[in-house]
Amino acid sequence: MTDGYDPDFLETTLPLPQPSQPVRALPYPRFSVLLDPVRRLAAVTAVNIDGALLRDLPRTGEWRLDERAPAEEQTGPAVYAGNDLDRGHLVRRRDPGWGEVAEAGAASRATFFYPNAAPQAADFNQSKELWLGLEDHVLAYAEATDQRLSVFTAPVLADADPPYRGIRIPLRFWKIAAWHAADGLAAAGFVLDQSDLVDVRETTLAIPPLGSFRTFQVPIADVAALTGIDLGPLVDADALGARGARDSGWRALESSGDIVL
Numbered sequence: 001m002t003d004g005y006d007p008d009f010l011e012t013t014l015p016l017p018q019p020s021q022p023v024r025a026l027p028y029p030r031f032s033v034l035l036d037p038v039r040r041l042a043a044v045t046a047v048n049i050d051g052a053l054l055r056d057l058p059r060t061g062e063w064r065l066d067e068r069a070p071a072e073e074q075t076g077p078a079v080y081a082g083n084d085l086d087r088g089h090l091v092r093r094r095d096p097g098w099g100e101v102a103e104a105g106a107a108s109r110a111t112f113f114y115p116n117a118a119p120q121a122a123d124f125n126q127s128k129e130l131w132l133g134l135e136d137h138v139l140a141y142a143e144a145t146d147q148r149l150s151v152f153t154a155p156v157l158a159d160a161d162p163p164y165r166g167i168r169i170p171l172r173f174w175k176i177a178a179w180h181a182a183d184g185l186a187a188a189g190f191v192l193d194q195s196d197l198v199d200v201r202e203t204t205l206a207i208p209p210l211g212s213f214r215t216f217q218v219p220i221a222d223v224a225a226l227t228g229i230d231l232g233p234l235v236d237a238d239a240l241g242a243r244g245a246r247d248s249g250w251r252a253l254e255s256s257g258d259i260v261l
Contacts, residue, residue: 005032005046005150012185012233014150014178015147019043020228021043024069029107030096033115037073040167041118042154044229045090046121051139051147053098057105061112063087074114079165088120090153095135118155119169121194130215130253131192134175137256138188142179152176152234156226162198171195174223176234185237188261189220193248216250 004027007015016032021033023043031047065074069107080087095106110116135151142149155170162169171194177189193214220238224231239261240251253259 001027003027005030006048009048009058009150010148011180014185014234015232016046017044017123017152017234018230019230020230025069026066026113028091028096028110028113028116029103030048030061030098031091031107031111031116033090033113035073035115036157037069039157039197039221040073040075041157041170042090042115043114043157043227044151044152047095047150049095049135049139049149049151050098051142051149055097055099055101055104057094057101057108060105061093061169063112063114063117066115068114069115069165075117075119075167075188076114079119079167084122085169086122087114087117090118090155091151092132092135095151101164111259118173119164119167119211120173121198130256131173131175131190133196133256134190134215134259135177137259138261139178142181145180145182148179150178152231152244154227156189158207168224172226174227176209176220176231177238178234181200185233186261187220187234187237188239188259189218189223189234190253191216191223192199206243213236215253218250222250236250 005016007013024037028031033042034044036043057090065071091111093108093111097104139149149208155174156172161171173192175190176187219240
């Protein structure tokens with residue numbers, strides 16, 4: 001089952017966002033990764049989530065390279081060895097794990113391919129705070145409609161990202177969740193900043209003991225400008241714009257109650 005992201009999963013057709021740079025398209029069960037072969041990280045990931053059919057599956061799967069892409073285009077195990085970096089899932093393990101048990105299990109295990117990982121400071125990735133719970137929060141909000149989401153996540157691949165073991169460690173990540181609301185397509189955009197958690201000097205990597213990460217809800221137009229990605233109808237579907245909040249700029253989030261949906 002290698003079907004990839006479905007643009008017709010919601011009631012409104014939602015095309016796969018398109019980066020400006022060349023990418024390698026890798027379809028997996030219910031999600032897709034657009035891999036930047038130069039940065040060796042995903043420029044875009046896109047997943048379809050059916051909240052009504054989600055399974056609570058045990059964690060299975062081992063990180064592995066995808067044989068469809070050359071190893072030198074992927075950020076593999078050597079980057080994560082002997083340091084405080086985690087292999088951070090971009091498409092979460094549970095997100096494509098819905099429907100029949102066999103299909104849900106296969107989709108969940110497929111999230112362990114290295115193109116779906118990005119280096120994240122351990123304190124960031126292991127926390128159970130806002131960033132890892134954003135899909136759950138938006139899914140709960142969308143429950144009054146069809147309980148379906150399309151979610152897009154990736155690192156911000158900036159030139160200023162610090163070099164480390166042949167790659168550049170992304171300092172920011174973006175996420176957009178989209179759903180079908182009563183009046184049509186709706187979406188919310190977020191940025192997480194792990195700059196204070198990553199200190200790369202020469203070939204070493206250190207995690208400052210008092211470092212922190214910050215989560216923001218941001219105008220989706222800002223995500224497009226920050227990444228150079230064509231986000232199609234997501235910009236006009238922005239919940240911030242619909243609620244007249246676009247002028248407020250980036251909204252620092254302290255809890256899920258701060259999110260505008």
